Amino acid sequence: MSELSDQRRYAEDAAVVLGGLGLPPAYGKLLGWLLICDPPWQTSTQLAAALGLSKGSVSTGMRLLETSGLARRVPVPGHRGHAYEVRPDAVIRIAADATKFRVFRELMERGLDVVGGEDAPGTERLRMMRDFYAFIEREMPQLVERFEAEYGAKGDRDG
Amino acid sequence: MSELSDQRRYAEDAAVVLGGLGLPPAYGKLLGWLLICDPPWQTSTQLAAALGLSKGSVSTGMRLLETSGLARRVPVPGHRGHAYEVRPDAVIRIAADATKFRVFRELMERGLDVVGGEDAPGTERLRMMRDFYAFIEREMPQLVERFEAEYGAKGDRDG
DNA sequence: CCGTAGGTTCAGAACTTATTGAACGTTCGA
């Protein structure tokens, strides 16, 4: 196996972690690389070269990163196309997005329907789970606000 | 396509939702079924019959559910083996488990190493993400405690 | 108006993962 630079290896490791969430390797590699590359913006060509991916894979993977709100396009001065960079607030956007929790809450609600409604016997588990997800859904935005307040006090910058 | 009972359909839907998190279909079906079945405990044989899965799939899938803390074995009085049921506090256990966040925080920490440490230029994104995950890791247990307090006030039971 | 760099799409190859089903233990009742 060929020698990998620390940075390249980091991209691979990120792919493993993200892969654990069911995401495609290319997606994780791209994100990992964009987190540590210098400069922080990279063109498709650069990404393909750095990560040993085809143009097609970079195109598909970056679109996924864009639509999931983790990366964005930035114009490059003396350059034909665009470059990509991770959004400074990427993780927060993801965390604040309550969609994930809503889906689960709705699954529990549907479960209650299936078993015969709120008051049917043996629905305690379902009700608790539904309430739990509803709780998290409600609280998460506030938690994120608190982080922003705390963090803003320490370091005030933006990308 | 054959007619599916509401309950069976629910199991399929659960599989889709869980699948979105990268989990195998069989796992989602089993969990979905166990959430709504009556009685709430089911033997391997029952699960296989209800969901149209092989004994092998049930065995593998249930072990996954067990090790991830969502289901547990319960003895069955006049029966050779054991049955399974979802743990009453399944979701809370999952949510309270900070492992998921730790993995991400560690990825960000490694990223900082790779780019040359805390004080290297252009590390703002990485530092913020690391701090964010550390924050969530710290706060999540407290959030769960708050839910338990709130919920305990409304409905006091256990399975 | 053409040539070229950059970007996207998509069919098929390569690969990965889930599921089955058969073989193998184990435990219990008789």
Add this chain to the structure above:
DNA sequence: TCGAACGTTCAATAAGTTCTGAACCTACGG
């Protein structure tokens, strides 16, 4: 001790997903 029910494991197969590469757009510079 035997037979039967039950559960587990694992090799092979089926199913599904990702990645590539070539064809195809588009926009800009000259």
